[in-house]
Amino acid sequence: MRPTFDERLASIVRALSEVVLPHLPPEASLAQEQVQLSIGHLQIMRAQLDQLHEYEREELADYTALASALCDAVTGGTQTQAALDALAQAISDSATQPVRAARKAVNEAVDALVKACAADGASGARETLTRLILTQEHERIQKDRKWFAPFGFDTL
Amino acid sequence: MDIERIYQESFAGRRNWKDRPPYRAALNGEITAVLERFFAAKRPGAAVSGVRRVGGGASKEQFFFTLSSNGQDEKYLLRMDPGMAITETDRAREFTLLDAMNGVVPVPRTAWVDNDAEFFPQSAAIMHVVSGVAKPSGSGVKVSGLGTWLGPEMRAKLRDQFMDHLIAIHAYDWRAKPLDRFDVPDADPKQAARWSFNFWRELWQIDEGETRPIFALADQWLADNLPDTADLVLTHGDYRTGNFLFDEDSGRITAILDWELARLGDYHEDLGWVLTRLFGTVDETGTFRACDLYEREEFITEYERRSGRSVSRGTLHFYDVLSNYKCYVIVAANGLAAARSQNNHQDVLLTFLGGTEPVFANELANLLSKGAQA
Numbered sequence: 021m022r023p024t025f026d027e028r029l030a031s032i033v034r035a036l037s038e039v040v041l042p043h044l045p046p047e048a049s050l051a052q053e054q055v056q057l058s059i060g061h062l063q064i065m066r067a068q069l070d071q072l073h074e075y076e077r078e079e080l081a082d083y084t085a086l087a088s089a090l091c092d093a094v095t096g097g098t099q100t101q102a103a104l105d106a107l108a109q110a111i112s113d114s115a116t117q118p119v120r121a122a123r124k125a126v127n128e129a130v131d132a133l134v135k136a137c138a139a140d141g142a143s144g145a146r147e148t149l150t151r152l153i154l155t156q157e158h159e160r161i162q163k164d165r166k167w168f169a170p171f172g173f174d175t176l
Numbered sequence: 177m178d179i180e181r182i183y184q185e186s187f188a189g190r191r192n193w194k195d196r197p198p199y200r201a202a203l204n205g206e207i208t209a210v211l212e213r214f215f216a217a218k219r220p221g222a223a224v225s226g227v228r229r230v231g232g233g234a235s236k237e238q239f240f241f242t243l244s245s246n247g248q249d250e251k252y253l254l255r256m257d258p259g260m261a262i263t264e265t266d267r268a269r270e271f272t273l274l275d276a277m278n279g280v281v282p283v284p285r286t287a288w289v290d291n292d293a294e295f296f297p298q299s300a301a302i303m304h305v306v307s308g309v310a311k312p313s314g315s316g317v318k319v320s321g322l323g324t325w326l327g328p329e330m331r332a333k334l335r336d337q338f339m340d341h342l343i344a345i346h347a348y349d350w351r352a353k354p355l356d357r358f359d360v361p362d363a364d365p366k367q368a369a370r371w372s373f374n375f376w377r378e379l380w381q382i383d384e385g386e387t388r389p390i391f392a393l394a395d396q397w398l399a400d401n402l403p404d405t406a407d408l409v410l411t412h413g414d415y416r417t418g419n420f421l422f423d424e425d426s427g428r429i430t431a432i433l434d435w436e437l438a439r440l441g442d443y444h445e446d447l448g449w450v451l452t453r454l455f456g457t458v459d460e461t462g463t464f465r466a467c468d469l470y471e472r473e474e475f476i477t478e479y480e481r482r483s484g485r486s487v488s489r490g491t492l493h494f495y496d497v498l499s500n501y502k503c504y505v506i507v508a509a510n511g512l513a514a515a516r517s518q519n520n521h522q523d524v525l526l527t528f529l530g531g532t533e534p535v536f537a538n539e540l541a542n543l544l545s546k547g548a549q550a
Contacts, residue, residue, distance in 0.1 A: 054524055083388075130392060138399075153389045154541060164533070165535070168534050174535050
């Protein structure tokens with residue numbers, strides 16, 4: 021029998037909460053704050069751990085879908101075309117890259133396309149790019165807000 | 177890049193952040209020792225005692241201490257940069273500003289500054305202690321003053337002061353009383369907005385923030401929509417609940433704090449910052465209050481009425497977007513870079529604050545959906 025990740029995290033949270041924190045002197049304000057934040061972090065990570073891979077795979081799929089839609093809809097001059105070529109390559113590479121590296125590469129290629137389209141996008145291309153990004157990101161952001169909701173900041 | 181000179185210098189230093197050794201939170205004994213060395217030079221014969229860390233805050237290391245000299249005890253606050261702060265700021269500039277603001281709005285009185293870290297391990301400033309709290313007692317644990325709930329009674333006491341002090345800052349006559357280390361963005365009408373945008377854009381690059389499509393869109397939108405600034409004023413840069421102290425009994429504001437992002441610029445920039453949704457509250461009826469003090473339209477119209485200035489909705493929309501862009505840079509690039517490099521004393525706080533990323537991404541998406549003008 022081996023300890024699961026959940027059991028290991030739970031034991032760390034308990035040690036910090038019930039052994040370390042009560043023994044910190046009142047004047048150790050920074051240490052108290054840091055332990056409380058550490059406990060909060062660990063509790064959230066415990067709750068998210070089993071869904072982490074699914075969350076990250078879905079995130080990459082969402083960004084790749086947006087990137088593909090941009091490749092299909094945006095046209096322009098030499099800068100825009102070069103950015104589109106690079107984006108198509110990033111999409112293709114994402115199938116074999118580790119998921120976080122792939123997400124970063126795809127989003128950086130979208131970033132470059134936004135800049136290139138501002139420079140020499142075809143007539144209407146910027147409006148199309150803006151509409152696609154806003155539509156897709158509205159949906160993606162709601163998933164991210166839900167994922168980070170346990171942090172307690174999002175009351176909007 | 178067109179940016180204020182002082183930041184060209186400090187950004188050059190920040191670019192080597194990956195090469196710096198890890199930074200550890202200073203211990204009270206270490207601070208006592210360095211204070212003793214400092215005062216042996218600055219005030220021979222004075223004794224340092226009672227050094228204790230100040231809780232809260234996300235950017236500076238802060239310690240209270242007592243200095244005893246000629247039979248008198250005086251209480252001071254030491255503010256010291258960590259190895260890498262959440263934003264790039266300058267202690268001497270903050271010191272200059274506090275001196276200038278003395279008598280204009282309530283501020284801590286300055287005492288000494290060691291901007292070049294001659295005595296302290298990092299740039300540091302020492303101020304006289306001001307009484308007051310940044311949030312009501314019993315308002316619960318809030319990270320860095322975000323979304324502090326003041327409640328109806330304290331709100332009624334604070335809101336006029338909050339407004340009047342902001343207006344007094346904007347009315348400061350910097351032409352008659354120039355501020356050392358502050359450049360004037362008057363090369364063209366867009367330079368004030370451009371300097372502010374470029375400051376955060378450059379920090380994003382230096383700290384290697386990981387982009388996402390909505391951030392890329394916001395970045396380009398801001399570059400394309402820089403507004404003119406007709407009336408250059410002194411801006412506070414981080415004016416919000418959590419960054420002033422008040423007396424809980426009287427409700428009097430005793431000090432405006434955290435001037436490190438102040439610059440000469442557009443008053444709309446401070447208004448947009450005050451109105452940032454994460455700094456405000458939403459009550460049980462769904463009503464949003466900026467800094468838990470004013471509803472949005474009420475804040476804008478009251479500012480216009482009291483200051484005599486007019487608020488351009490188009491310009492304010494730009495600064496609404498820029499405010500959320502700044503917050504995005506702070507939580508998704510600056511804070512995480514400081515934590516990754518172990519160059520801050522509060523890595524775990526900075527990674528926790530990173531959890532606000534979707535909030536600011538959501539605000540950017542909502543604001544950009546409104547187009548060029550709200």
